[in-house]
């Protein structure tokens with residue numbers, strides 16, 4: 001196991017993401033990755049003594065470093081060197097080791113304290129992801145400055161990724177995650193500020209027009225599914241079909257006759273006016289990466305890149321999130337236009353049949369590797385660890401296979417957001 005982060009202090013979804021920078025040999029034949037430059041910028045901090053690093057590794061017992069030399073290679077393709085980090089390398093180079101599979105952690109309220117961020121950094125977090133669906137600019141600014149201070153003072157090299165909200169339909173804020181059971185009835189409403197039992201607000205007014213009786217409303221890519229029983233004015237009554245936990249501002253998709261209803265947000269722009277504000281905020285914070293949600297075509301990436309060229313003194317890398325039905329046919333162009341691609345399996349799995357996700361993931365990983373671009377595979381890597389301290393055998397095996405072959409990219413990474 002490469003890494004196991006601490007357990008969550010409260011319930012929530014897991015998003016694990018890793019990225020795989022192509023092998024050194026391949027990189028040397030291709031343009032050097034912007035990711036490495038951005039990471040190098042982030043690493044230009046006070047060096048940490050070997051002793052201090054060794055101590056911090058000892059101190060944070062969560063780090064489990066693969067120390068067994070001579071494990072069989074997992075890869076028949078010699079180009080794809082097995083990517084693990086040895087204890088010796090960690091103690092000599094700290095977390096600026098040559099491990100090419102990086103670990104991205106989404107930071108939320110249970111992980112934003114300086115102590116928790118330090119624990120995450122000490123356990124191998126390479127990038128902190130800030131999801132702009134949640135939190136205020138002030139909250140995000142604090143997290144960024146805590147991470148920068150850790151980099152400065154402790155010699156970590158954690159980069160910052162801002163992930164835009166995009167044009168998604170989502171639930172309004174709720175105080176606590178809600179556990180829902182089969183057959184329970186919930187009302188989804190476009191009335192704002194409603195606080196009634198079993199009633200949850202929806203962010204998008206046209207929801208009420210778009211959804212039809214009999215549709216299946218899928219929450220957070222399948223964490224919960226509910227069938228629409230009735231519509232009345234601004235309210236939609238639904239019955240829970242697949243039970244689970246509903247989180248604050250969880251996103252919604254709907255299915256009709258087994259297929260995704262694509263029209264529901266087709267008129268919304270990919271980069272909304274709120275996203276542009278978040279992008280300006282990211283520029284002002286000199287973040288390392290901006291991830292664009294629900295990309296459909298390469299145009300949006302090219303547009304953002306030219307905006308960043310004109311506005312940002314710092315080079316900010318653009319990550320295209322492949323998570324919508326419409327993005328799948330455009331993967332080659334999207335990969336070509338972006339600095340990095342994220343296979344955002346949470347939303348992708350709600351938009352295309354689940355059984356198609358692995359082949360889309362594989363196509364993206366292979367294309368990125370061919371083009372020398374980093375690729376991130378996100379969501380549900382170690383989902384069972386939401387409830388149990390150790391990963392399942394299947395998760396462990398999948399992670400190992402992905403790490404070795406560059407297919408799953410399932411390096412053992414996990415973060416918790418409440």
Ligand SMILES: Nc1ncnc2c1ncn2[C@@H]1O[C@H](COP(=O)(O)OP(=O)(O)OP(=O)(O)O)[C@@H](O)[C@H]1O
Nearest residue numbers: 013015106107108109131133134135247248417418
């Ligand atoms: N900054 C934050 N403030 C409050 N809650 C957060 C924050 N970031 C994440 N969360 C909570 O953690 C959950 C998981 O976050 P994560 O970013 O992994 O998922 P998501 O919102 O489904 O992602 P995406 O919007 O990219 O599909 C969210 O649904 C939300 O409840």
Ligand SMILES: CC(=O)C(=O)O
Nearest residue numbers: 344345346347378379
């Ligand atoms: C990370 C993300 O946005 C997803 O998996 O949908």
